Amino acid sequence: MTKKEIGSRLIDWIDYRLPIFSSIKHSLVDYPTPRNLNYWWNFGSLAGFFLVLQIITGVVLAMHYNPSAEGAFASIEHIMRNVNYGWLIRYAHMNGASFFFIVVYIHIFRGLYYGSYKSPRELLWWFGLIILLLMMATAFMGYVLPWGQMSFWAATVITNLFSAIPVIGDGIVNWLLGGFAVDDALLKRFYALHYLFPFLIVGFVILHISALHTHGSNNPLGIDSGGPQDSISFHPYYTIKDLFGLSFVLTIFFLVVFYAPDYLGHPDNYIPADSLKTPAHIVPEWYFLPFYGILRAIPDKLGGVVAMVSAIFVLFLLPWLDTSKVKSATFRPIYKKIYWLLVVDVVVLTWVGGNPPEGYFILIGRIATIYYFSHILILMPIIGFLEKPKKLPSSIAGTVLKQKRENVDNNV
Amino acid sequence: MFSKFFIRFLFYIFSIYFLYISLSFSAGKSFELYDIKFSFDGIFGTFDKPSARRGLQIYREVCSGCHGLKFIAYRNLTSLGYSREEIKNIASEYEIEDGPNSEGEMYLRPAVSSDNFIDPYANINMAKFMNNGAAPPDLSLIVKARNYGSKYVYSLLMGYKDIPDNFDSLNGYYNKFYPGHIIAMPQPLYGDDVEYLDGTISSLEQEVIDITTFLTWTSHPEMVDRKKMGFKVLVFLIFMTGLLFLSYKKIWKPVKDGSI
Ligand code: HEM
Numbered sequence: 001m002t003k004k005e006i007g008s009r010l011i012d013w014i015d016y017r018l019p020i021f022s023s024i025k026h027s028l029v030d031y032p033t034p035r036n037l038n039y040w041w042n043f044g045s046l047a048g049f050f051l052v053l054q055i056i057t058g059v060v061l062a063m064h065y066n067p068s069a070e071g072a073f074a075s076i077e078h079i080m081r082n083v084n085y086g087w088l089i090r091y092a093h094m095n096g097a098s099f100f101f102i103v104v105y106i107h108i109f110r111g112l113y114y115g116s117y118k119s120p121r122e123l124l125w126w127f128g129l130i131i132l133l134l135m136m137a138t139a140f141m142g143y144v145l146p147w148g149q150m151s152f153w154a155a156t157v158i159t160n161l162f163s164a165i166p167v168i169g170d171g172i173v174n175w176l177l178g179g180f181a182v183d184d185a186l187l188k189r190f191y192a193l194h195y196l197f198p199f200l201i202v203g204f205v206i207l208h209i210s211a212l213h214t215h216g217s218n219n220p221l222g223i224d225s226g227g228p229q230d231s232i233s234f235h236p237y238y239t240i241k242d243l244f245g246l247s248f249v250l251t252i253f254f255l256v257v258f259y260a261p262d263y264l265g266h267p268d269n270y271i272p273a274d275s276l277k278t279p280a281h282i283v284p285e286w287y288f289l290p291f292y293g294i295l296r297a298i299p300d301k302l303g304g305v306v307a308m309v310s311a312i313f314v315l316f317l318l319p320w321l322d323t324s325k326v327k328s329a330t331f332r333p334i335y336k337k338i339y340w341l342l343v344v345d346v347v348v349l350t351w352v353g354g355n356p357p358e359g360y361f362i363l364i365g366r367i368a369t370i371y372y373f374s375h376i377l378i379l380m381p382i383i384g385f386l387e388k389p390k391k392l393p394s395s396i397a398g399t400v401l402k403q404k405r406e407n408v409d410n411n412v
Numbered sequence: 413m414f415s416k417f418f419i420r421f422l423f424y425i426f427s428i429y430f431l432y433i434s435l436s437f438s439a440g441k442s443f444e445l446y447d448i449k450f451s452f453d454g455i456f457g458t459f460d461k462p463s464a465r466r467g468l469q470i471y472r473e474v475c476s477g478c479h480g481l482k483f484i485a486y487r488n489l490t491s492l493g494y495s496r497e498e499i500k501n502i503a504s505e506y507e508i509e510d511g512p513n514s515e516g517e518m519y520l521r522p523a524v525s526s527d528n529f530i531d532p533y534a535n536i537n538m539a540k541f542m543n544n545g546a547a548p549p550d551l552s553l554i555v556k557a558r559n560y561g562s563k564y565v566y567s568l569l570m571g572y573k574d575i576p577d578n579f580d581s582l583n584g585y586y587n588k589f590y591p592g593h594i595i596a597m598p599q600p601l602y603g604d605d606v607e608y609l610d611g612t613i614s615s616l617e618q619e620v621i622d623i624t625t626f627l628t629w630t631s632h633p634e635m636v637d638r639k640k641m642g643f644k645v646l647v648f649l650i651f652m653t654g655l656l657f658l659s660y661k662k663i664w665k666p667v668k669d670g671s672i
Binding site: 081255259271280 | 455556
């Protein structure tokens with residue numbers, strides 16, 4: 001008996017009792033995937049990569065980190081200066097969080113363009129949004145851990161938001177803080193939860209993927225796969241494409257990690273937390289800026305909090321708010337245009353969120369906030385009814401190969 | 413096909429650039445700093461070690477009276493080219509409180525290489541009291557903790573000017589680059605403040621470049637290693653990306669042809 005046979009018999013033996021190998025084969029090798037996915041479909045696997053990177057670098061950081069108001073800041077400096085390659089681990093974790101958000105935001109906007117939230121993918125969309133919420137909580141709590149000035153004041157501002165809740169608000173704030181001010185108790189619980197939440201995210205990622213594999217990926221045409229001629233196996237076609245995408249994004253990632261590691265952060269977070277000195281501008285990390293923009297666009301505190309939270313919760317309703325029968329924006333002449341308005345709107349909100357709420361920024365922030373909600377709550381339902389979609393192609397394979405022939409004709 | 417890819421690629425680059433511009437505006441730059449080039453700028457920049465060593469001399473003779481450097485240990489100075497013997501000598505010039513000893517008493521002993529730089533003040537209240545209510549910040553991270561780090565520190569130290577009439581001089585000194593312009597720190601360097609051990613002429617500009625180089629090193633002691641390693645990693649990744657792109661094209665050819 002050759003070695004190989006022993007190996008494969010072992011695999012068979014295990015697989016008969018616990019079918020891990022056949023399920024890997026089923027969902028990562030044979031898994032039939034539409035043949036026409038473009039590069040926007042790379043971002044899901046990229047998000048998975050950054051989740052794993054965060055967990056690995058995070059566990060190493062946790063081995064050296066000291067979760068106490070007295071020692072947290074110094075322990076980060078210990079990691080940066082004394083731990084072997086500690087600076088690399090920490091810079092990768094810091095910037096990994098940013099890249100995780102970039103990748104996930106692009107992933108979400110991909111879904112928005114191609115109508116990937118529509119039946120039968122509503123739960124898939126919901127799991128994605130739950131992951132986004134968990135990510136935001138995780139990143140916010142992580143940002144508090146270095147216990148710099150921005151950590152401290154961001155924690156103060158955000159926990160304080162809960163006091164806007166009528167009657168029980170102040171009680172909730174004290175309960176969250178574990179005291180009457182942002183201090184050691186808060187840091188310790190944030191650390192515990194910051195360690196826990198990524199594993200909850202892993203759980204929801206598993207649900208997300210299971211839901212995905214039930215009906216398969218959507219595709220740029222937004223029409224259902226008609227049969228084997230429309231699909232190719234995941235391996236090797238999409239494994240190699242995802243690897244190429246990963247390598248490309250890692251190049252940009254490491255460019256930042258090695259040459260501009262503090263570019264995405266805020267210099268004030270290298271000043272130790274000081275409860276007596278408020279920084280000139282308290283700004284959250286860039287990935288929270290659009291929501292911060294919405295929060296401050298509303299002159300009332302409670303109203304601002306409600307608007308900010310709603311900005312994500314309305315997305316849960318999208319499968320029903322979007323009344324169009326057609327998924328892909330490619331075939332929706334009006335929606336296709338206003339989609340880009342939404343993208344610009346979110347960029348504007350990011351910009352407003354990063355600036356002090358004065359002068360023109362207030363007005364621009366309000367207009368952008370109104371547009372955000374009108375887009376989702378009013379324009380999407382109405383356009384779905386009014387718009388006359390273009391004729392849908394009859395099959396994926398037919399369309400792809402026809403395009404191919406036209407390209408060849410043009411080139412000759 | 414490829415040109416379409418290229419146009420899209422340009423589009424992404426422009427969107428990222430746009431975001432970058434808008435974000436960097438939001439960082440707020442209210443006054444122009446001096447446009448100075450340092451030895452450690454750029455992808456291949458490294459610390460000018462003699463300059464950083466002169467910076468250490470400035471720190472020890474001028475700044476250390478008011479500012480601590482608590483995240484730096486004397487032993488870290490090896491990366492500026494000091495020998496163990498020299499470091500031992502530098503450390504032993506300082507006294508440090510240690511203890512309790514076997515009789516329960518705290519005692520003073522000379523610092524050793526593994527100790528961190530000692531703070532000039534026993535606590536923050538004393539630091540404030542001695543400086544008109546403004547505690548001098550620890551300088552270990554000063555370059556990282558300010559926008560435009562090294563350029564800012566350089567400009568700040570060069571930026572002391574006579575107080576204009578419309579400023580109240582009571583609680584500080586006028587500095588062109590300090591936010592709000594009134595700073596509690598008296599001008600620390602004028603030129604000729606130290607006699608350099610290596611014989612370099614201690615003009616103001618020279619002193620400021622040297623201390624800035626030293627303080628950039630204290631903020632980013634890993635910088636040179638980081639850039640070297642980054643270069644190797646990036647060369648590898650660019651090569652990898654190219655290779656994976658070619659494999660991708662090759663593997664997908666039958667799919668694109670329609671033969672699968
Ligand atoms: C969803 C994945 C995660 C995200 C988005 C995330 C995000 C963050 C962020 C934004 C910071 C602050 C970085 C800084 O400014 O220094 C941070 C710090 C930290 N994280 Fe995470 N993290 C994740 C997973 C984890 C995991 C799984 C662990 C531990 C097992 C962990 C441990 C730590 C520690 C110890 C710190 C403090 C060290 C530091 O600030 O650099 N993280 N995290």
